[in-house]
Amino acid sequence: MSAAPSFAFDKSYSGFLFDMDGTIINSIAAAERVWGDWARGKGLDVEAFMPTMHGARGVDTIGRLNLPGVDPVAESMLIMEAEIADVEGVVPLPGAIEFLASLPPERWAIVTSSPHRLALARLAAAGIPVPRFIVTAEDVKIGKPDPQCYILGAERLGLRPSDCLVFEDVMAGIRAGESAGADVMVITATHSHPVDTNHPTLLNYENVRAHVDGDGGISVMRRDG
Template identity: 85%
Template sequence: MSAAQSSAFAKSYSGFLFDMDGTIINSIAAAERVWGNWARSKGLDVEKFMPTMHGKRGVDTIGQLNLPGVDPVAESNLIMEAEIADIEGVVALPGAIDFLASLPPERWAIVTSSPYRLAMARLDAAGIPVPRFIVTAEDVKVGKPDPQGYILGAQRLGLRTSDCLVFEDVMAGIKAGEAAGADVLVITATHSHPVETDHSTLLNYENVRAHVDGNGKMSLVRNG
């Protein structure tokens, strides 16, 4: 393992910033049901389209398609309502609930591309309590891969992004964390293909714990 790959486990951080979907919860089946139906209704190649929608705000995903006569705001609102209605199979990643519960509540935040109401529905379905700090789609002008969300998340913790570790699962979010100036840890539990990354990787939260020192700095410790 290279120094770059092991770095997240060799350092301590003042704050942790978590993406939500694919990083602390698995909502892929529900998201792909809703987005697949939408893509088919617009005549898109569903197989080619699906990988492009993960990790980004719905309004950004739709806007980038430049579909004639399609209003990205209106369409993304319709998709959000469909996603709120379909939470079947939304679950926490293994070990995520206990891992998050072990962290000082003022030291971590969720930074998600999901709208607020959808984030609340999915966290509830997965059994994850709403954190003290959360950044959702409505809080930023530009979504991931722009770093705005992670910069805002760090600000809400009263920290610099360089003092934070970002937990992510897809390229749009990884790029956002990098651009924010934070270290990145890639969660691979929901990946169907190996991810090519120089960042530290972790399957899920079953074999890792957070150590909090006397100054509130957090570090990751592998179990066993």
């Protein structure tokens, strides 16, 4: 695979759109505890199932399984309540709190596949203030990889997706950002194996800072740059 391009470090944007789980917080341990218990209870191959549940709405993940007698809406509600109750080990990615705090509050949003109540619980557990703008599972009819979540996120900022940089960590979200017409930065901190992507990547936010230029454009700058 060719080296990832550096365009996101070379241009400014009108807004930033952040996925939540795996992108600004690490909630993998908590999510996999809850989803692992659910999958075992349904007789699924847990090891094979786990990679399929990251980055998508719970109702979509369950619906794709087509399990006999299983109502995706009802099951996803039960899982949501279990996830809200279990936020042990949910932490911010290194540098994320400082990076987000340095952004103009009207120029960024969280765009997550998590339900609203779960998003609030995990942000609180990670010590990240709720942003002015947030798009959650309930706000869209079709979840990632469909682009409508990022289109809506940009609209809430009063922008076009092409004016925004999307921060993502899994393929469903990356494809959603691409399809919306936005540039994408891939965060790799929580990956157990390399992400096969041609987008620029960041491990976390420790070695970058947000820069706002004289025209109001926001860019990601390396701290040594």
